[in-house]
Amino acid sequence: MDFYLSFLADNWWRFLITALAAYLLGSINTAVMVTGIVTKGKKDIRQMGSGNAGFTNVLRSVGKVPAIVTIVCDALKCVVAVLLGGFIFSFIAADSQILSSEFVNCGKYIAGIFCILGHSYPVYFHFKGGKGVVTAAALMLTEDWRVFLCILATFLIIFLISKIISAASITCAVLYAPYTFVMTFVFDYLNGGGYSLAYVLLSTFAALIIGIFVVVKHKENIKRLLRGEEKKITSKKSGK
Template sequence: MTILHFAIIAVCAYLLGSLSFAIIVSKVTLGKDIRDYGSGNAGLTNAYRTMGASKTLFVLLGDIAKGAAAVAIGMLLAGPIGKLTAGIFVILGHMFPLYFGFRGGKGVLVGAVMLALFDWRVFLIALVLFLAAVFATRWISLGSILGAISFPISTFFFYHDQVLTAMAFGMAAAVVFMHRSNIARMLNGTENQFSFKSKKTIESTGKDEKGTDA
């Protein structure tokens, strides 16, 4: 991968990642900022908890699309390393969006899209760990952390490539770091458990007291 290719991939992926659809959907449909509600996180879980399933569907589709677009650019310009480079920067954009004051989500969904497009085997291992953890504890955050940790391990197992493994490790570390407050709450036994019942707090009560989220 040339320096020019790296620069193009990094910039395009970061700008795509900065399109925070949880914020966009909440502002366009409700005239409010999702970061003022629930956990204050501009992510899929908080969107579902505070806006309901129908609006969260648009968040889901938008985040999938931006992740897929970024990875496609990376693949086109630099192959597997380009995919991971795009993955790193689209997640950074999602976490620290340029357009929204650098306050975004935690990168789990965008990271999952990147994994699915990078290698289905790596994605499947992460998905199984995620679902097992959520099924056992109903902690979305724990599933997200375990899925992230599996990424560099699976990458090394399948590719035996130090560069790819190091990049995967960096991405996993970023996701785990963004969940540091969730880790503290899990250790204290105060982490919220996921429920399929949405509270729709943005529509129903105005500004909501901030809680927890993955």
């Protein structure tokens, strides 16, 4: 772990560039922009429905097509940010291909975390954004497809049972770090995949930070879930 701390200290400028670029990309809040376009500037998604500038609120308050545009664009901006972070860190000299891959993945995690921060606290929109669920999912897909598939399966199971997006999102956020640890420790480290134990711990810690952040952003949803007041997603147009 000391090696990685020294590594970040020696490459602080890469960290800074990656973090800043990812944050600015994340600050492009599609929910706010799409709602403004659809309503011709008359409404702000943050003043509609739940007040959250994210996919679910756009789906409920604006419509399916704007919601699809929102989820696609929010995912794409994080993919671009994560790939950019990996690219910036790919130029660091390494003694082996495995170590080089670890450096690239560190850049991806840094970019993903700051993209999620930008999405939730966008500098372009008075620091009031979404909860980071879609951007976090995009990071998972770009960083480790195995973790993404586990998260996707979990999300679908919880959502199909409960019909509540927030319940599925919170469950996935809680399980992100355990899934990451299992994949990197059991299937990579113990199985001779090559990743170091330090990287296993670092990636698990990054996943834990993201998971905690997403859960905290859902604190109001958690309160409504406990009271049995959280709205379900249905095909009915009854306003429920």
